[in-house]
Structures are given as C-alpha cells and as structure tokens.
Amino acid sequence: MTKHDNPTTLSRRAVLMGTGALVVSVGAPVGIEMLLSIDEARAQGAKPPLTPDQLSSYIAVNADGTVNAYFGKMDMGHGLFVAIGQIVAEELDVPFKAVKVFMGDTATSVNQGGASGSTGIQLGGKQMRMAAAEARRVLLEMASTRLTTPADQLIVVDGVVSAAFNRDKKVSYADLIGGKYFNVQLDWNKQMGNALYAPGKAQPKPFKDHKIVGQPIKREDVFAKVFAQEDFVVDIKVPGMVHGRVIRPEIAGAVPVKVDESSVKDIPGVQVVHQNGFLGVAAPKEWDAIKAMQQLKVEWSKVEPPFPNQNALYDHIRKAAVRKREVGGKTTGNVEEAFKTAAKVIEAEYEWPFQSHACMGPACCVVAINGDKVDCWSGTQKSHFVQIGLAAQLNVPLANVHVRWINGPGSYGRNDADDCAADCAVLAKAVGKPVRLQYMRDQGTGWDPKGPASIHIARAALDAQNNVIAYEFKSKGFSRVDVNTNGSKLFDTLAGQTLGVALQSGDGFGVPAESYEFPNKRASWETIAPLLDRSSPLRSSHLRDPVGPQIHFASESFIDEVATATNQDPIEFRLKHVKDPRDIALIKAAAQKFGWDTRPSPKKGQTGNNVTGRGIAYSQRNGTRAAVIAEVNVDRTTGKIFAKRFTVAHDCGQIINPDGLEKCIEGNIVQGISRTLWEEVTFDNKSVTSVDWISYPILDITETPEKIDFVLINHPELPPTGAGEPSIRPVAAAIANAIFDATGVRIRRVPFSPDKVKQALS
C-alpha cells in the first residue's frame, strides 16, 4: 500500500501541513495533541511512494532499531556496501553493525545510476550521507517533542536519544519510528541516475566528529563467500524455470535464415526460439540446453565478412572518416602558432587494442514473466536501467518490472550482463516459462561490448633552451558509447539489434586528466564509426575506466619521452609542470615511498639478459588522483616483462575505509598490469577470435607482483571521490616508462606480450 491508497493518512497530513502544526517552537510547551501530530507527520505505517524525494526511499528504522539503507547502486567487489554502511551509521549515530545496506533492487531503491564511473561513494555515498543526516534530524525533532527537550540539547548514542543534562530522559530510534516509515520530503534535484541528489534540511556531521567513517571495517560477505553461503546470480532458481542458451553467428552480421528444429528433436523438452535475427534454445535441463545449442542445424544468411585484417586495425583507425571531434580539458594559448616557432618538435604515436571485460564467468540472468509482471535477477551494474529496457522490450509498465541485482561473475563496466537480461527476456517471453540464461565462455569473451581500440598522437614544441612551449594531444578511435553503458534502450542490446532495431551509435572519448601547465596546450579526440553497424562482437562501450588507460598510456608515456629528450628525470620534469598542489604532493609522496633515484631515463650501464627499470605515471579522474611507480624486470631474450614492484600514491579526498580502499587499488593495479602486458582482442575478417582464456590471456598468478605499497593520502576535510577506477589509469604508462628505463626502447603499442617486446627489443 502506498500513501495514495490511504486517503485518511493523506488528508490528515494535508491538514497538519495546512495548519502549520509542524512548525515546532523548540522549548515551548508541547501538548499531547501536538506530539501525536509530529509523530504522525514524520512517521507512517504505509510506505510513501518509492520516489527520489522521499526520505523513506533511502532510510528506514526497523522495529528492533536496526537501520535499512536502500541504495540505488551496487557493489562490484570492492565492499562498497561497507563504506555506505559506515556513512549511514556515522550520520545516524547508530552502530555500524546496526545498518544493513540493500543494493540495486528496483523494488526498494531509486535509480542512483548503478555501478558507474567510480561514483559509489562520490555520488551515491553523498546522497546516502545527506539522507541519513536528515533522518537523524527528523528523529531528533521527534525526540525533542517526546522528551520535551530542545533538539540542540539532545545527544544520540547508538540509536538512543537522550537529554544531554539528564541521560535518563531518553527514547530510542526504535521507539520513535521503528517499523514505520519516514514521511519526509527531500529537496530532489529532479535528476535520475548518477546525478540524483536529494538533500534534506540537515547538514552532515563535521568531519572532526567522525568515528565510524575512516575505520578499516572488514567485509562480512567474504565469510559468506568462502563458506559457500552466498548466492550468485548463477545460483538463482525459480519454480518452473528452464535453461536457455543463445546461438551467435560465425560471421558477425549474419542472421539465421533456416533453422532445422528436427535436428534437436531427440532432446527432451527442447524449445527453439527464432525471431528475426535472434536464435536461442531452452530446455528443462541445463546440459540439454547446451547440447541443443551445439546440435541445432542452422543456415545463416550469406554476408561479406565485415572486419578488416587485424594487422590493419590501426591503419583503419588512422584513415577512417571522423564522426565527431571535440576539444577537451583546459586549452591555453595558441598551439599552431607556438609550433611554428619551435626549435625542436617531439612527436610520438601510440596504439591501444580492443579489450574485453572477460569476466570470470559469462553473464547469467533469470527472467520470469507472469502476465504483465516481470521478475528479473541479474548481475548487471545498472538494474534500474535494465528495468527500463525490459519494460520497453516486453511492453509492460515500468512499475511491473522488478529487477534484482545479484552478485555476478565480475563486471568492470558494460560487460555482457545487460545483453544477457534482454536475451533472457526474449526467451522467457517466447517459451512462456521462467528462463535462466547463461552465456557460454566464447559468447562472454567473444561477444561482450569491447573497450575501444584507439590511436593517440602527442607532440611537444621545445624552444632553444629545451623549454616546452607547446603541447598537443589527439586521440582517434572507436567510441566509448558505440553502444551505451546500460541496457535501457533496445538498440543498445544484442537482443534488440538481432530483432531488427537499428543501432544508434553514440560518440564519446576523452582527453588526458592532469594538471600540467604549458604556455600553449590543447587536447582533443575524434571518434569513428563502428566496424559493423549491428549486433557486432566488436561494438565498443565502457570497460573499467573507459578510455582512461589508453589515453594516459599515451599521454604519460609521452611526458617521459619529453623528459628524456630534454635529459631530465621523469619526476623532476613532471614536478616542473604539474600545478595542482594535491598532484604535486601525490607525486612526491609516491617518489619518497618508492625510493626513487633521481636521474634521467634510461638507466645507464645495464648489461646482461635481465635488466630492470622504474617508471612513473600519474593522472586525475573526477577529483581523485593517483600516481603509480612501477619497477619492472625485462628478460631481453624472451621479451618477458615481470612487473615486479609497485608504489601507488592515491588521493580521493576523504577516505571512508582505508582497508577497502587498499584492496580496491590493489585490484586496479593488477588488472592494469594484465591489460598492459597481455590483453588484446583478436579477430579475423569474420568475427572475434579471442574467445577463452587461452586466446584472451590475462595476468597469471605466477606473474603476481612481489609487492604493492600504498600511500593513502587522506583529506577528511574534502568530500570523498571515487577509487574504483582512477588507479588503473596510469598503470600502462608506468610500466612502459619502466621498460624504457630498463632497455632504452620505447614501446608504443599495448599489449607488451613477450613476442611483441622481443620484437621491439631486436
């Protein structure tokens, strides 16, 4: 029931509002009638509608005094819920353990954007902090009338409000509102997703009063995970469920024209679903669905293989027509004019391949359709957007679609999860039963949206005294939003595209994020059209720190190239041009922790097969900044790189949980090493050929760095910014710069796999 179903409550509230009974003069005598009025105005038995402007959409106090926090984002493995629980507990003055965070369920949370852009704490936490602060303010207001004590003379300890000068005068949150809902309006900015912000009247606590925020509280889910007590999305089973599998073409762009259902008739209960370009099967037993997928005879349309030879990829990017061009970042001076006066120009070009999310397991989803009601369990990063997508796809009202986010097999951006939800809904609708669809490995790695391939051209103009007088940086590549970051639009999903909805490819890239100042400076990007305009295994979208690793591989390698060209130490050169004080402090902190030996690269006097080097790179990302120093060992004979030791300085404003932050950075560094040393989507003319862990290798445990040191720079006085992605950004350049330091050879194309390094060294 919502409050709109209860006209009595509504009219009562309206009357109260109208009479001004809510304006309580603190300290004034309060009669029993007014007590009831305030409590009734602030708390009610029926839940207000789940809208962003209701406090009840974020916070509820249970009858036992525990607190539910409803969060419209979700955890992708960094323990985000711990940090959110800390923030909520801090503002409410309840024990951390009293807060339970519910994530990504469209029935209990509003659309806060899902897991997106490392904004879990930066934006999601900000909203939860404001909501919790408002909840405390309202609870104090209610307690003030109950205890006939002015609110500013009340204190809260562990969810119990008492009069500061008479601690026996007390009332608990549970007694004030437990089991009822807040009926409090917030000042919503009318935005949905990441931009949603709905503060109340309360100000959050001053940081100096923080006791729970900043503590290294552990994740409880680790316990559940190691004892096999927690369900992942692959473990969801619903009554009457059948298992689905989809079938992809061998040549990208081909569609099934003839399907011989008799070829699978020996498989019990199998159903074939063929709609336009969509082809899938379902069977009561999972193994039977897999066999049907393998056994089904299909004639595909004859299409020209759509892709260029892989070794022509970067030439294709160079020559392709520009679809959109944009200048970004801070432009200074006049770059063209400055280059005309240069005594010397340094120029370099860098290349980055398509990369895959390559999650531990291919995506999985369960969809149950009952009349015009839809239930979905998904590992998506953006359940509220999947809700929108399924409502459109199945033509049912949004409110009838309930999407629950359940732990998936990794994520790292727009992986295959949203496609899986849409495919699963096609199957469930067609077979008339709940369907659990899990992709196969080759579909997960082969057909997930890819991190875009790109080229980057950097040039610097030097005067006669080796001063940098101009710097220009250009990127050209596939769009980071060829398909968008979520499955809310049919044209952004493989299901939509195979069913015949035309792709509406978007344009987006980026520019380096740093604080280098040069008299003349400009950065820009250009995007090109996708290689195939429909259901493509090379469609590009968001992969962890979208386009950040490629841009900063190029820009931070180039900074080192300029330092070398002018015979300067890489850190000294950076410190000469970096102007943001937090960036300067960061780079210095990293250098000190690492034990940086100040000298120009490359390192002199190294002989023998095994050589070592060190390299730095740094970058910003939406307020956060990270400096990474890598120490590498290069085997000249085999070309094998061992990324041996790292030091990371990280500044994301206020640190909510230092242990969680370290783990988060550790994952960034290791995944960053993997993407730098090994990862490259391979393809032939027909389709993607990197489809498993052999053809798409990632960093092996035998290549684990010996040590990662952290310098966590805490700014409790500043708002927290993100950590999920910023530190992966400089990793590739730090390694490239270290390889140069070790060998004197500059490698400008990722990945640095042994054969490619060997080739570069010879």
Added chain:
Amino acid sequence: MTQKFTLNVNGKTHSVDVDPDMPLLYALRDDLGLNNPRFGCGLAQCGACTVHMDGQAIRSCVTPVSSVGTAKIVTLAGLGTPEKPHPLQTAYVDEQVPQCGYCINGWIMTAASFLATKKKPTEAEIKTALEGVKCRCGTHVSIVKAVKRAAEMMG
C-alpha cells in the same frame, strides 16, 4: 540416453539419472543443488568449477559424470564450515581476499589440494601450484598472502 549414477559428495551419497557424458559440474549444481562449483569456461581453463576427487583438485566442467565412479567428491561447501573452517577459509577471511568472489573455488580448492601434500611451501612453489587458475578482479597479491598464511597455520 540417461543413466543412473551414485555420487559420493561431501560425505553423502546421491543418485542422479543423467547423460553419462554430462560434466560433473552440472550434476553438482543442477541435480544436487550445490552452488559453490561454478561455470567459468567449460574448458578447464579457469578453475571456477574446481572440486576434489579423492583429494585431487579437478575441473568438474570437463569431467564426465560417468568417469567419477566411487571417487569421493568434495566441494568448497564440504571443505570446511564456519565452525570447523579449513585454514584456507580462515586465511581468506583474514586477508579479505575476494572481490567479486566468483573465482573462489578455483583458488581454495586447488590450494587445499596442494597444501595437503606440501608442507611449508615457498612463495614460488605456491604460485607454481596455482598456475593457470584465474582471477579477473586482480586479487592475486591477496591470494598469495592468504595461501602463505594458511600454509603457516597448517605448519
């Protein structure tokens, strides 16, 4: 097509009536309802499906049910309990290893099989023993720390 098999899993016997060629993974997950071995690749390349067969870590995604016979199968759920945890489970909690956690079976079950026969392994030996098991979130450093810690606990 289907055949009856008796499987000994986590100390209990279960009857299943399945395709003899079906990998053990599907019997464990779909017929026995044991969720902890997971499908990662179906190709024995990642380890997410790892279980013990008579103490040996095997990839259940490529092990036909018909090949199991009377072998004793142990899954992560059978390795230890919160009351009586395996040292690796304790170490995993202490080191706060997992991120998404989907890969846990591969690491813990492979490491458990290794540590059962190898006392006081070096870090290099641990890494070699775990070669090929996959973690995509990049928790490698924590995994190595946890296995070292468990090895110390096991003496």
